[in-house]
Amino acid sequence: MRIDIVFDTVCPWCLVGKLRLGQALAMRPGVAVDLRYHPFLLNPDMPEEGSDRSVYLERKFGGPHRARRVLEAVALAGREAGVTFNFDAIRRMPSSVGSHQLLQVAWAVGAVEPTLDAVFRAFFQEGRDIGERAELERIARSVGLPEAVVAEEFERASGAAEVKSANARAHAMGINGVPSFIFNDSYAIAGAQEPDVLLRLIDLALETEVRDPVTVM
Structure with missing residues (x-):
């Protein structure tokens, strides 16, 4: 079964959704799964150097009180899914473009899952600025990504543009929120749904596979 996941690395609900999907x-x-991750930019206009986290939250949620309530809800969902968010450690809201580029390298060498886990951990639990190239390179080394390939990706003039193009394609498909899950190109659902909801979609997609087998030419 193929599951396409549209997500952003700075989206806490995307981490919750990933854990719930697991x-x-x-x-x-017994189900063989092919997971494909696709970039989405929650903050497409975020400058490359990022923004002060507290200023970002106040602008996004209309004030510190509402921001606190939202983060408390995410933290509760995270604990139930098996992760402890350390939002207080985050000082900068980064651009996520570079982290998506890093994941493209990880995909090419078959290491996307450990790399994504490391990116999420660095940002949401350790408060590291994943918008900085040096931090991303440290993450890459920690999971064994080839340094030369990582450096080449960050030097590519079109690397960031490709991430932004993927974000535009997601919007063109009608995806306006993440995480979004697409099962076998047939069934889609948005949001960090509970495991039982995702399980129903998985079973529905499996039933469709049996009823309507696809012939690959």
């Missing part, structure tokens, strides 16, 4: 898939251990 819980749902654990209930179908």
